[in-house]
Amino acid sequence: EHLILLLVIVALVLGCAFLIEFVEGEVNPDFREFTQALRWSLFSLVAGEPVGGTPTTTIGWVIQFGVMLGGITVFAVFTGIVAAMMTQTLTYRMEDKMLDMEDLENHVVLCGWNRMAPIIIKELQADPSYRQCPIVVIAEFGEHEPDLSDPKIDETTIFVVKADYTTIEALEHARIERAQTAIILADKLKARSDQDRDARTVLAALTIEKLNRKIFTCIELLNRKNAAQLQMIGVEEIVVGDEYSANIFASASRNQGLVALVNEIFTPRYGNQFYKYDVPESWYGRRVGEIFLPLKEQANALLTAVETCTENDGRIERSMLVNPPLDFTFTPCQKVVVMAKKEIDLTKVVPGGVKST
Secondary structure, three states, X not given: OHHHHHHHHHHHHHHHHHHHHHHHOOOOHHHOOXXXXXXXXXXXXXXXXXXXXXXXXXXXXXXXXXXXXXXXXXXXXXXXXXXXXHHHHHHHHHHHHHHHHHOOOOOEEEEOOOOXXXXXXXXXXXXXXXXXOOEEEEEOOOOOOOOOOOOOOOHHHEEEEEOOOOOHHHHHHOOHHXXXXXXXXXXXXXXXXXXXXHHHHHHHHHHHHHHOOOOEEEEEEOOHHHHHHHHHHOOOEEEEHHHHHHHHHHHHHHOOOHHHHHHHHOOOOOOOEEEXXXXXXXXXXXXXXXXXXXXXXXXXXEEEEEEEEEEEOOEEEEEEEEOOOOOOEOOOOOEEEEEEOOOOOHHHOOOOOXXXX
């Protein structure tokens, strides 16, 4: 197609140059030489109007009209070819991405869309452990595309499924059975009441836990009263945004500078943040008092909480003990939450004191 278009342009320029020189050469000084006629033919074809001379005969005007019409036609064909190439390229990219979705594993599935969604994606990608992790977004976007204009968002690892995230088909299309994490937001794309949004969140959580019992699920609720049944089915984290915002406001009004602390510890983009680890074997039988100072001296990390575990009717129930006392003893199955500037290896932290019995 490109070669044919080039040959047509060359034939049109040369043909019109020969004709205008033959017809106008003896009566019009603008076309006495072939180079003048060639320049006129080429520039008039590109510009779509006479450039470098004006015919004086009727046949010359006809030739001029033919050049201008040919220029418009060539431009339209060229535009069509470029558009077709771009469309084909985009189609290939979409097909490649669809093929990539077939192979997704250990990815994050983000259900629903609101103003928090782009921020969540940006924060996940800022974490080195999630930087290359694929993220599948499921929401009813319709003909629109999600707003991913933030330059800090890498769109190459993001897949979009335009569907209702409460349906099994949409979740299976997102390969939920092979995902490691599910995040369910209170969707704001369609006008619904808060109760309806929470009901859809609960339905999606129930379906996801049914399709993948090992997945880690974090959901947003608008009303904590709807959390009871979610805890029963094994949803790990429930976030009520308005509650946390109100708590931060109230605390900030009583403690000046607290917002700066919250801003730092809840983002992986700078400063300190929270990390959660299994208690290493070398800590078994040790007290918090034996770990606290060595952890700070050897890893520049601060022990902030311990996640304990108890067995109840065959199920492991976990609870978070914030600021554990110095005499608290570490045992298997526990996890610790530390505040540090980067990932650390707890196995390299040598406890102090004498191991308790």
